Amino acid sequence: LHYVPAGRKLVLIHDGARPLVRPDVVERVVAAAARSDAGAIAAVPANLTVKEVNGCGTITTTHERRRLWMAQTPQVFRTEVLLTAYEEAAKHGWSATDDAEFVEKTGSDVVVVQGSSDNIKVTGPEDLAVASALLAYQKQQGICTEDASDICHYLRQRD
Numbered sequence: 001l002h003y004v005p006a007g008r009k010l011v012l013i014h015d016g017a018r019p020l021v022r023p024d025v026v027e028r029v030v031a032a033a034a035r036s037d038a039g040a041i042a043a044v045p046a047n048l049t050v051k052e053v054n055g056c057g058t059i060t061t062t063h064e065r066r067r068l069w070m071a072q073t074p075q076v077f078r079t080e081v082l083l084t085a086y087e088e089a090a091k092h093g094w095s096a097t098d099d100a101e102f103v104e105k106t107g108s109d110v111v112v113v114q115g116s117s118d119n120i121k122v123t124g125p126e127d128l129a130v131a132s133a134l135l136a137y138q139k140q141q142g143i144c145t146e147d148a149s150d151i152c153h154y155l156r157q158r159d
Contacts, residue, residue: 001083008079010034013099015073017121020134022143029074029113038108039077041100042115043069072115075099081108 004011010033014021025042032040046068052061075098077085085102088094096102100110118134120127 001079001086004079010039010076011079011082012074012076014075015121017123018073018119019122020131020138021072021074021119022116022138025113025116025119026074029076032111032113033076033078036109036111037078038081038103038110039075039100040111040113041075041098042072042119043112044072044115044117044119045069069112071098071100072119072121073098077103077110081106 001011010030012026012030014026021042029040029042046065049065050063050068051059052063054060077099081103082099085099085106085108088106089096089102094102094105096105103110118138120130120134122128122131
């Protein structure tokens with residue numbers, strides 16, 4: 001972040017393990033972040049029932065699904081807000097699973113923008129098959145012009 005040129009109002013963070021992000025999602029997250037005081041992230045509503053369990057494996061809470069969203073990237077923040085969040089995280093020893101969590105911990109509000117269910121995270125071999133099928137579907141629908149085999153070849157070379 002210290003290499004972001006001076007005067008840049010927004011910084012966009014995208015997880016390279018999400019190769020199927022749609023351009024319209026990126027555009028909507030950037031637009032929402034530009035209107036916000038802190039930033040915005042792509043996310044999709046949870047479509048599974050989420051159970052919280054204790055150390056013995058017993059359910060302690062069933063979370064209200066309609067209030068749960070699954071975070072994705074891109075995540076876009078006001079540059080100074082994100083820099084401050086990282087400075088605070090370093091000072092207090094905070095850990096987080098995404099950049100938005102650091103911003104949240106400073107008390108700033110992060111806006112959620114509807115992401116896309118095909119913006120999957122490719123982290124294992126089975127995800128390559130899903131990504132290949134989704135990419136073929138996107139190509140058929142005119143969303144993406146890449147050949148599914150191209151993305152699979154690229155992803156295999158990363159291993």
